[in-house]
Amino acid sequence: MERFELRRQDFRLDDDQQAVREGFGDFFTKQVPSSLVRDAQPLGFDADLWQRVVAMGATSMGLPEEAGGDGATLVDLVLVAEELGRVVAPVPLVSHVVASRLLARAGGAGELLAAAAEGERVVTLALQPGVGGNRQLVPDAAVARDVLAWSAEGLTLHTLPEPAAHVPNQGSTPLAWFDPAAGERTVLAAGPGAEALFRTAVAEWKLLTGAALVGIAESALQLGVEFAKSRRTLGVAIGALQGVAFPLADVVSEISGARNLVRKAAWYAEHEPATRPDLPLVAFVHAARAATEAAWVSAHTQGGLGFTVEADISLFFLRAKGWSVLGGDPGADRRHIAAALLAAV
Amino acid sequence: MERFELRRQDFRLDDDQQAVREGFGDFFTKQVPSSLVRDAQPLGFDADLWQRVVAMGATSMGLPEEAGGDGATLVDLVLVAEELGRVVAPVPLVSHVVASRLLARAGGAGELLAAAAEGERVVTLALQPGVGGNRQLVPDAAVARDVLAWSAEGLTLHTLPEPAAHVPNQGSTPLAWFDPAAGERTVLAAGPGAEALFRTAVAEWKLLTGAALVGIAESALQLGVEFAKSRRTLGVAIGALQGVAFPLADVVSEISGARNLVRKAAWYAEHEPATRPDLPLVAFVHAARAATEAAWVSAHTQGGLGFTVEADISLFFLRAKGWSVLGGDPGADRRHIAAALLAAV
C-alpha cells in the first residue's frame, strides 16, 4: 500500500462528463416524478420510462463501439447511475448495463448483445457464484429473460421463456428467485479468465449501485434539509438547533465522501483496473452506509411526517436499504477489502 | 430464549448492598485522590493503598467462609469494583479477588489462599487459555508472584520467585508477560470441570472489570458535565447547546444501562449461574463500549483542556481503554454471546 504516492487528486468533471451528468440529471428529473415511482410499485418497473431511457442511449453508451456502443467510461456510467438514484427511477439500468458489458467481454451471444444495446431484451446478473444448485435472489430478474451466472461450469447465459415471478420486497425492485437449472443454458466462457470477468462485473454492479445509493442519499438529505429550514419550533427553524443540524451535517459529509469514493473507484477501474481492485467494494460499502444514514436522519428530521407513506422520503427510505441489500452482506465486501490490504502491506 | 418470562426486574439495592456501596464509595473517594493515582504511574500499584484495601476486607469478602471469607455475593463485589473504578484505584483487586475465588473453588494451595485472603500475596489469572507454550500478557502479573493459568494440562498454579517485569502500557496497569514455562508449577485440577472453573473465573474477571469500567465512565461523565455547566461560550453555558448536551445525555444512558447489565449479570451468576452464562460477557462488552464513549465524549467536551495530562479526565481516558483491553478483543465475547443465542432459539 503506497500511502505517499505522487498522484493527482483532481475530482473535477471535464466538460463531457459534466454534460453527461447534466443531461441525465435533467432527463431523470423531468421524466420521473415521484408519482411515477409510486405507480410502478411494487414491481419497480415502468416500461415506458425504460423506452425513454433506452432512447437516451443509456443502455448502449457503456458498450464498446464494436458492440454498437459509445465506449463511455465507468466514470460516465456512475454519473448516470447517481442521477438515476436521485429519482429512484424504476428501470433495471444498473443490472442491464453491467450484464451487457459482461456479455460483450465474454464474447458470443451477439444477437442478444445487440438486442440488449437497443434495450429490447433486458439482461441481468446473478451476483452470487452458484454452488451446489442453490437458488438465489437476483436483482431485476423479474423483468429479464436473460440471466448471466457464474458456477463451476463457467460463465453461463440462462435464457428463460419468460422472466421469473416477482418476489415482493421492501425496495420495490424487480427481484426474483433464479434457479440455476432453469432456462436454456449457454456456457460463454470458462476457467480463471472467465471467473475474473464475472468478478469484475460484480464489482461494476456494486460500483454503479453505490453511485445510485449516493443519488438516493442526496435526495433524502435534500428533503430533510428543506423541512429543517421551514419547520419551526419554539420560535426558531428546527434546522437552527444543533440536535437537528449536526446529524444533517454528518450526512452531507458522508455523502460527499461516498460520491468521491465512487468516482475514484470508477476512475481506477477504467484507467488502472489492476491497481486498486478493492475500490469498487470500498465505494459500495461507504455509499450503502451513507444512504442508510441519510434516509434515517432525513426521515427522522421530518418527525411523524417522515414516517408516512405519502411523504416522498418514504420512497428513499425504503430503497436506501432495499437497493443496497441486493448486493448481499457488505461484510463480505469488507473482508475482501481487508484481504487486499493484507496482501499489500 | 424466553423473552416473556415472569421475573421480577427489581434493581433496588437492599440495605446491606447499599452499605457495601457507600462504605467502599467513601473509602475510595477519601483514600484515592487523583494525585495518588498519578504518583503510582506507570506501574499502577500503590502498596500502602493495597494495605488499606485489604484492611477494608476487600480481598477476603468474596471468599467462602471456610476460606476465611465473608461469603459476599457477586452483587457485592461488582458494587466494590464500580467504586474502585470511579477513582481508578491503583490496586490489583479485580484480578486478585477473581483468582482467589478460583483458588478456593479448585481446592489445594490452602496456604496461598490464606495469604491471598490477607492480601499478603497477590494472585492473578492468565485470561487466555494457554496453547503451544505461547507467552501472554497477564493483568497485574507485574505485582503478583502467583499466576493461575489454564492449558491442556489443566488449571495450574505458577509460583514465580518474583513478579515478572512490568510492561509499560497506556492504562498504567501492572501488566506483564507470562511465560507458561516459568515458575514452580502445581496442577490444581484437570478435566472439563476444571476448565469450567477457569471459564467461570474469566467471566467473573470480565464482570468485575465491567463494573470498574462503569465507575470509570461515571467519573469521566461527571468531569464533562461539570465543565459543560460552568464553561460559557457566546453568552450561554456550553451544556445548553444540544451539540454538547446530547452526547452527554447519550453517555449517561449508556452508563445507566451498563450498570444495570453488570448488576443483572452478577445477580444471575450468583443465583442462577446456569441460566444465562453469557450475561457477564454481555455486561463487559457494553461497559467497555460505554467507558470508551464516556471518556471520549467527556474529554472532547472539555476542549483542549480535556486533552492535557494535567486534567483529571486524562486519567480516565487512558484507563477506559487501557483497562478494558486487558480482557482481549470483545469480538470474541460477542461470538460467545451469539453462540449462546443460537443454542437457545
Add this chain to the structure above:
Amino acid sequence: MDLGTVELTPEQEAFRQEVRAFLDEIVTEEVHEHERRTGDGFHVGVHLALGSRGWLFPEWPVADGGAGLDRVCQRVLALELARRHVPMVTHSTTGLVWAAVELSADPELAARLKPEVAAGRVRFCLGYSDPEGGSDIAGATLRAVRDGDEWVLNGSKLWTTGAHNCQYTFLITRTDPEAPKHKGLTMFLVPLDSPGVEIQAIHTYGGERTNAVYYTDVHVSDTHRMGDVNAGWATLQGPLSAEHGAGRPDDGLSDVGMAMGTREFEAAIDAAARWAKHTTRPDGTLVADDPAFLDRLGALVVEAEASRVTPGPMGRVKSSLSYIAGIAELVDLVGPEALLAHGADGAIEGGVLDYAHRFAQGTATYGGTTEVFKGMIAQHVLGLPRLNLPGSKQWVR
C-alpha cells in the same frame, strides 16, 4: 435486587392458565391478518372480549368493570398479551386519557363513561399535535371559542392514532391567543361523532394507520371540558407524565425502562439466529459457523439486552436508537431475503425482518422524539441548563 422468577400461588397459576386458554381462543390468525391489513393497533373483537373479563383495566375492582387483579396477575396478563402480539395501541391511549378523565372531567361524565371504558365500548385517542407543531404540544393553534354552554372548535390535529376506532378524542385547544403560551390552553373530551369532525387516514411505512382529524365549527358541550378554562397544560400533565413513565409501583413487576420497539428488535434477532442455523453461504458453509456473523449478531444481542435494562427515559432513547441502527445491520447480515415482504416466496418467518426494519423508524418519534427525551435527560438527569429559545415561553405562531 431481585431478578428471580415469580413463584405463583395456585390461584395465580390458575389465572395464568385461564389467560392462556382465553387468549388462544380470541387471538386468532384473523386478528393478526387484520392488523397487517389495517395497521389499526386495535381489534374490536379482542378489545371487547378482554373488556368482558375486566382485563382492559385489570387492576380496577370488579365492581368498576375491572378484574381486581393483584400486581403479579396484572404482569402475567401483560406478558401473555405481549407474547401474542395483541394490538394494543388504542387500548394504551384509552388508558392514558382515562387518567385525565378521572382527574379532570365532570364527575358525572366520568361516572357515566367508566363502565363503558372498562367494557371496551368507549375508547379514547390523543388530539395533541398540530399539523405544524411537531413536538411542541403547548404551541397548539386549534381554536376553541365559547358560545354559551358550548364551545366551537376550528382547526386540525395530526397523529390522532385510533380516531376511527374511538368515541372521544382528548383534545388540546387554544382558548386565549393573547395569554402566554402555556396559559391559553384548554382540554376537551370531544365526541368523535360530532358534526364537523372529519377523520382522514394516514398510513406509515411501518404498516400503521394514524389519522388527521379536521374540526370545522364543531360544537362541544362545556360539560366535556376537562379541567379549568386556560388550565389545559395542567390537565394534560397527568396522562403525559404517565406516558413518560412516571408513577409505576417500584416492585420489579414493571419494565425497568421505557423500551421502545425492543420486542420487535428481539423478534428479528431471534429469527435471524434461526435462519443462520439452516442457511448455507455460496461456499457451502453454514452461516451460523461464520465468526464474522457471530461477532456482529452478538453486538446486536448486547444492544437489545442493554435496551431492556436502561432505566426510564434513557431506556426510551437507547432502545429506539439501538433498534434503528441494529435492524439495519441485521438486514445487512442476512441479505436480500431479509427484506422480502410478508407472503413472498422465501420471506423469513413471515417477513419479520422486513417488518422490523420498516417499523423501527417511527419508534424514535412516538410519544416525543428522541431529541425531546435527550433534552429531558440533559436537564433532569445531568442538570445541564436549558437553552432559552424565543418560543420557550411565548406563543410565537
Add this chain to the structure above:
Amino acid sequence: MDLGTVELTPEQEAFRQEVRAFLDEIVTEEVHEHERRTGDGFHVGVHLALGSRGWLFPEWPVADGGAGLDRVCQRVLALELARRHVPMVTHSTTGLVWAAVELSADPELAARLKPEVAAGRVRFCLGYSDPEGGSDIAGATLRAVRDGDEWVLNGSKLWTTGAHNCQYTFLITRTDPEAPKHKGLTMFLVPLDSPGVEIQAIHTYGGERTNAVYYTDVHVSDTHRMGDVNAGWATLQGPLSAEHGAGRPDDGLSDVGMAMGTREFEAAIDAAARWAKHTTRPDGTLVADDPAFLDRLGALVVEAEASRVTPGPMGRVKSSLSYIAGIAELVDLVGPEALLAHGADGAIEGGVLDYAHRFAQGTATYGGTTEVFKGMIAQHVLGLPRLNLPGSKQWVR
C-alpha cells in the same frame, strides 16, 4: 477527473532524488526521538536545514529565500516530508501567520522578517485562545492599552503551541471593551522575548507540548500592530481561512479534504494488518485468517479511504471522528499488545497503535472543534439558519 500518477520531467525526478537524499541525511532517528521526548512538533536542526534549501517556503522565489519550485515539486517535497513524519507543527503556524504578516504588517517589518522566516530563523505561533474562551476566538479578553507609540498588554492565552520555539506570537487582543464583540479587537505580532512574557508548558496525552503564555505589562511597539486598531477580526481572517482550507489551487496537487490524523490512522491500520499476518490466536489459527477480524479491519479501511476523499471542512470532521472511533476499534481488534508503550517488550512497531490512540483525541479540537465545523457545514453547505445566541454579536464577558 485525473487521479493518475504524475509523470515527472527529468528535472523533477532529479529534484525528488535530491529531496530523498537530503531528508535521509537530516531526518535522523534522533529527530524522532526528540519529538517523542518533547512533543514540540519542531526540530530546530531540521527546520534550519530545510530553510537553507529554501524548502520551508518552496513556492517563494529563490531571491526571497524560497526555492521557486513548481507545484509538482512542491507536492513531491510535501509527500517526502510526510512520509518521514518530519515534525512540522511550528512550520505550519509560521506559514499561517506569514499570510497575515504579508497582508497587514508594517511593510518595513515584513520586509525585514521575510528572509529570516524563509531561512527558518524566525518562527511564528498563534496567540488566539483565551483560557476561558474555547472556540469563541472573537470573545478575546486579553487587554491592549495604547501608551504613546506603544501598547501595553495584560492577560493570557492558552494553546500557543510552539511558543518556546518561536520568536513572535500573532496575538489577538481587546482594544475596545465597549465596542461590539468583533469591533474591539486588534492583532499584534508580539516578540516573545519581551519582558513580561512568561511561557508555561502544557503537555497532552497525545504526546504533544503546547503552552500557556502569560502577558504582564508587556510593552509592544505600535509598529508591531497588524492591521488597523479595532480591525483585528479582519486581520485575523486571512490565516484563519487558510487554516480552514480555502484558497488552494485547484490542480489536484493538494489533498481533497482537510483530513486530520488520517496518516496516523492509516499507519496504525497498516501495522495491525502486518501484526495479523504473523500472530496466532490461542487456538493456533492466524489472526489474518479470522473472518471477523477481516470484516472489522475492512470497515476501518473504508473509513480511512473515505476520510481522504471527503472534501474540505467535511473531510476535517469526517477524518477526525472516523479516526477516533476507528482507532478504539482497532485497539479492540488487536488486544492488550496494542496499548504497550514505545520501547516496551512486545510493543507493536514501536507502539504505533498506542500512540495513534492517544493522539487521536486532539484531532477533534485542533484548529476549531468538530462542532464548530459541523456548524459551518450546516450553515454554508446546507444553508441551515444560524442560531442566535446572546453572545453571537455582543461581547458578553
